[in-house]
Amino acid sequence: MSKDAIPDGMFMCSELYIAALEGRKEEVAGLLSGSSPTTTAAKNGRLPPASRANGTSIYLPNTVHFGRSCTTREVTADRSTLLHIAGGHGHCDLITELCHWDTALLSSTNSSLDTPLHCAARNGHAGAVQAIVRLARSCGEEEGRVRELLGGKNEAGDTALHVAARHGHGETVEVLMKLAPELASEVNGVAVSPLYLAVISRSVRAVEAIVGYRDASAVGPMSQNALHAAVLQSSEMVSLLLRWQPSLVNDLDHNKSSPLHFASSDGDCSIIEEILTHAPSSSAYLQDSEGLSALHVAAKMGNKPAVQLLLQFYPASAGIRDNHGRSFLHAAALQGHSSIVSQVIKNRMLENLLNQQDREGNTALHLAVEAGEYGVVSKLLSSGKVQVHLMNNAGYTPSDLIEKSTGFYSMVRLVLKLYVYGAQFRPQRQDLIEKWSGQDLVKWRLETSKNLAIVSTLVATVAFSAAFNVPGSYGSDGKANLNGNRMYNAFLVLDTIAVTTAVMATILLVHGRASRSNKSWLGFIISMHFLWLSLFSMMLGFFTAIAATGDKKSTSIALYRLIYLGLYILIMLLTSLAMPGSFRGVLRLLFGRQRNRLKRRIKRQYPFVVVYAFNMILFIVINNIALASVDTIGNLRR
Template sequence: MSDVMFMCSELYIAALKGRTEEVVRMLTGRSSQPRGIHPGRCCTAGEVTAERSTLLHIAAGEGHCGLITELCLRDGTLLSSANSSLDTPLHSAARSGHADAVEAVVRLAGSSVEEDRLRGIVGGRNDDGDTALHLAARHGHGEAVEVLVKLAPELAADVNGAGVSPLYLGVMSGSVRAVKAIVGCGNASAAGPMSQNALHAAVLQGSEMVSLLLGWRPALATDVDTNQSSPLHFASSDGDCSIIEEILTHAPHSAYMQDRDGLSALHAAALMGNGPAVKLLLKFCPGTADIRDNHGRSFLHAASLRGQSSVVSHVTKNPMLENILNKQDREGNTALHLAVQAGEYNVVSKLLSSGKVQVHIMNNEGHTPYDLIENTTAFFSMVRLVVNLYVYGAQFRPQRQDHIKEWAGQDIVKWRVGTSKNLAIVSTLVATVAFSAAFNVPGSYGPDGKANLNGNRMYKAFLVLDTVAMTTAVVATILLLVYGRASRPRRLWIGFIVSIHFLWLSLFSMMLGFFTAIAGTGDKKSTLTAMSKLIYHGMYILIMLLTGLAMPGSLTGVLRLVLGASIGSIHWC
């Protein structure tokens, strides 16, 4: 530390702002300004900043070519000086993207030092093993990259301490100009981290970058990273069809490549729910539909497990893919098994509605899809799956009825009991409100005891909706409190499911009745009435959406379940 001469503030500011004449005056002792941290003597070109950067580092980083030339003429050793990060002035110029400064440093080095030292300056590495080309490419400075590869094309073949090439860094920066300049060097490296190449990164940047790299070196399409993933795996998971098509055009067989887990590009697209990508891959390489991963699962298994209903829908509608609908993995599970196990109701519905999926297939443990519902922890998912599978004739595994154990989902059973009480309170409240509304009608009563709005269309609608709300709320209360407590355990779930439908209908009717009452008593031309109508239609749409989301199965399915349960036997516990 005692041998280090730190730069005075005036010299630093002058160099930072590119004031060449002022810097020269301070270096020659002709400046009238005070000397900052070392008064009484003139400044020298050997002064450094806290990071050990010299005046030439500062000038190169700011792109002051005149000052660069002046400093190099005074002290040529500054060209090879390195700061605490081992950055040379050339590194500083490249990092900032000053192409003219890069060219000036290299030109001055070539005219003042021998060839071996010149190569050391141009190809010098910092602490991270980065050359000036790495830094220019990392920051996307296309013009600086062009200058460097023109002056030293051999830099394009170097990798830094992390094993990453300038080309990979240029791709990551998104600079097409930088990438074009580097691929112009025939011996350029495309290496990236974790054994990736520049194409792995390019598929996430854009089609222009991909086309550029494939046109330069098509073999990049078949390189794999440490996970054995090809660029097509990356592109398929991202879902850009233009890039997928570009890769398949140059390397169609890459669609059959499998990663360390046995997943193909088709699996990757299916896992992410990229339907258009799945269709494109099957169009180019229909044989990839038969590829199985290490668990023996097809892309349909993968999509079903992840709940990607759009991919499943495409498979069920494609006659060429019918053969994989009932295929089993190494554990004997079909796509339906996995969808039920994951609680993916939409996928189960797609598979069942196709009419091509067999619901009775048992896996290696002897379980049918229906048996796996007991592993579901989400209540509504469980109920919807039960209704849906029952409607399509699903079966439990064969076993003696007296050996059937109590269902393991005790948390859901407790949840149902507690929820039944809460729902009964709600249904009772709705029935009370609906009953009161019948005697406190909109518009009140006239002297003759009849409603003032009698004959009004909106009033009639109110009466109908209020009657429906009253009736359905009472039925829901009876099912939840009376029937639910007096029935056998296997009947409890049926009553619970039906009561939810009636409760939703009562709430729906009460909400609509409220808005019909407002519309019936308001002035048709008033702003309030217009707003109430707008709210009415908005609430109608909202309630319909909520009803569709919250209903445990369709009304038709519930009716079929109730009727079937009355004449058959269902494993309710």
């Protein structure tokens, strides 16, 4: 063991640790010299005092070296010395005092190989950093030893500059850059530069200090550079880095992504514009390992302003294709970004992309249909510029790809939309067409029947109970007091309808769940209409009961208007959510005489589409009748 090595087991006594922690220079010096009052008390057999946080004193036993003076070589549990503690807390006077006692403390390391300089830099104590370096020089250390101290690395390979930059201490970074600017070219154990760490910490001051050195390194993890990180932080740091080293724009990470790829994925147009202004034109044409350009990435993320900006600077970049031969329109269509699709449709220079096929022969419409992106499909078809009959390399038209839809509602909407625009299916024998099986409808119907049966039973129970707890109660003769009242009679009719339809819905649902036959689908659909009618009747019955027993006409009118408005909003909301397309399109599918061959083809593969469309029309008719009933009852009351 060298003479400067710290012996194992020389743990720091409590009073010395607390004094160093709080920066009490005189007390530390007294403990080290053995002339401290606490040491004298220990020699006389008394317990040495230690200060509490509130300034009061307590007495703690010195179990390490009871009865003798402390030394500078004592360490904490992580083998930190007194100078580590003083540097970490920025006690400059104590640092000076300790170095007078033992200059070897300057180069001492703890269990993480941190020097006192690391501790001072980690906590942003710029004065402590300066004091340590100044003392190292004043102690007669050679300049090489001082440089070695400044460039010393801990267990993670971090220098003091790495540590200060990692924690975003701009002032400390400035001090270290003045003392040893060459540290900015060093990388740590995972090949990360101080500049990259400063960017991650969002310290503009630290970044500005480091880029003042021309040969500073900008490397980061996964082959990234500082600009890759800066585009996700702030435009100010991006400007600093681009002015310092514009060539950072063309550096690629392990996925061959440039900083412009990163900026396009985030969508901050100010940063994208900053890069495009300083970068060479080739940066907009760089492609990652999948062949995606920055324009592809912006379209994939649905960043419309970013797409517009990239096309404004480099319109020819619209022709870039990825490894699958797909343009940025394909990327937008696949992700369902209809705003990007609308932008392409409106731009005459980009019309050629609408029917452009990738290496598998898929157009943007193929990909949108396969992904179930109804909004994109609607935009493309309504433009009138898309050819709906194009086949891909596998021989599939966009209509054929509907069979890959996994959701029932998505399938219905796509079938109806493509039917309205006259889309074609691939030629095939009609007896070999398989019915759509994208969703297990039987399992869904059984589970839904169970839940609806519970609801219909509850509705029937409530409506049945209301018949024997009539509004206005009963007279002494056992008859209803409101017998003959128009509102009361309406209540009886509506309550009867509610009970009857709820019971019928329950019977149909239970029978359908028990039989599990194909014909049970008809019962299931009818039961849903019955249940909806029952709920409507019960709500209207509630209104008539209130109106029959209310004294004030104004209250009844207000209640009527509230119920009517609520029902109207509910019906409109349900209709808009459940309608698979335009009302006109549904009518054309059901009653149109054109495209009969296409309609027959749809019925063979997607039989539920026509059934669903018919029930939507029935649903709208029933709801309009119900609203008319509410209006009629309201007029009767008025």
